[in-house]
Amino acid sequence: xxxxxxxxxxxxxxxxxxxxxxxxxxxxVKAPAHLVPRAxxxxxxxxxxxxLPEELDGSPSQRFRTFVLRDTTCLPAEGEExxxxxxxxxxxxxxxxxxxxxxxxxxVRQRWQLPAERLQVSLELVEEPWFRDGGAYARLIVLPxxxxxxxxxxxxxxxx
Numbered sequence: 001x002x003x004x005x006x007x008x009x010x011x012x013x014x015x016x017x018x019x020x021x022x023x024x025x026x027x028x029v030k031a032p033a034h035l036v037p038r039a040x041x042x043x044x045x046x047x048x049x050x051x052l053p054e055e056l057d058g059s060p061s062q063r064f065r066t067f068v069l070r071d072t073t074c075l076p077a078e079g080e081e082x083x084x085x086x087x088x089x090x091x092x093x094x095x096x097x098x099x100x101x102x103x104x105x106x107x108v109r110q111r112w113q114l115p116a117e118r119l120q121v122s123l124e125l126v127e128e129p130w131f132r133d134g135g136a137y138a139r140l141i142v143l144p145x146x147x148x149x150x151x152x153x154x155x156x157x158x159x160x
Contacts, residue, residue: 014085016142017113023049027068028084034073044068045131048092050111064107065092067130069139089140090130098125098136108140118143 016024027049032039047053048065056062070088091104104125108114120141130137 013083014144016086020049020086020112020114023066023112024068024084024086034082034084044071049089063094063096064104064111065094065134066090066108066112067092086142089142090126090137091140092130092137093135095133095135098127101125101138104138104140114142 027044027047030047031043034040044067048056048067050056050062050065056065067090068086068088069090072085072087074083074085076083089108091108093099093103105116105119108119109116120143125136125138127136129135
């Protein structure tokens with residue numbers, strides 16, 4: 001990572017698996033600016049990370065769709081690009097009733113390559129339909145990557 005990035009973790013790019021990062025970047029290019037939160041929220045409710053709804057509607061294998069439920073946008077400095085961090089995703093059982101939490105988690109692990117230790121499935125699966133009768137959904141909280149192992153303590157009296 002470049003050394004000129006601020007040391008504040010909120011101002012550093014979020015480490016996400018490539019499929020999820022690419023889908024998020026493609027969505028953000030088309031999404032309304034973070035300065036217009038209502039329009040941005042409506043856009044995130046309508047457009048899944050998997051692609052355009054009209055392209056997905058013909059696919060019978062597309063059982064789930066992933067939407068940005070909550071994000072955080074940080075503006076590091078004037079003239080620099082905003083940094084968007086995923087906080088929560090909504091995984092919708094597309095136009096279907098509620099299923100179990102493991103189905104949602106398995107889909108996210110397979111599709112977005114988010115390992116189990118990076119997910120926290122809400123204990124409460126949401127029964128009400130997603131935006132415009134999209135289907136039942138689960139909230140997924142995206143956790144930061146676990147900290148690496150602590151360095152081993154040096155033995156007293158040893159030299160490096």
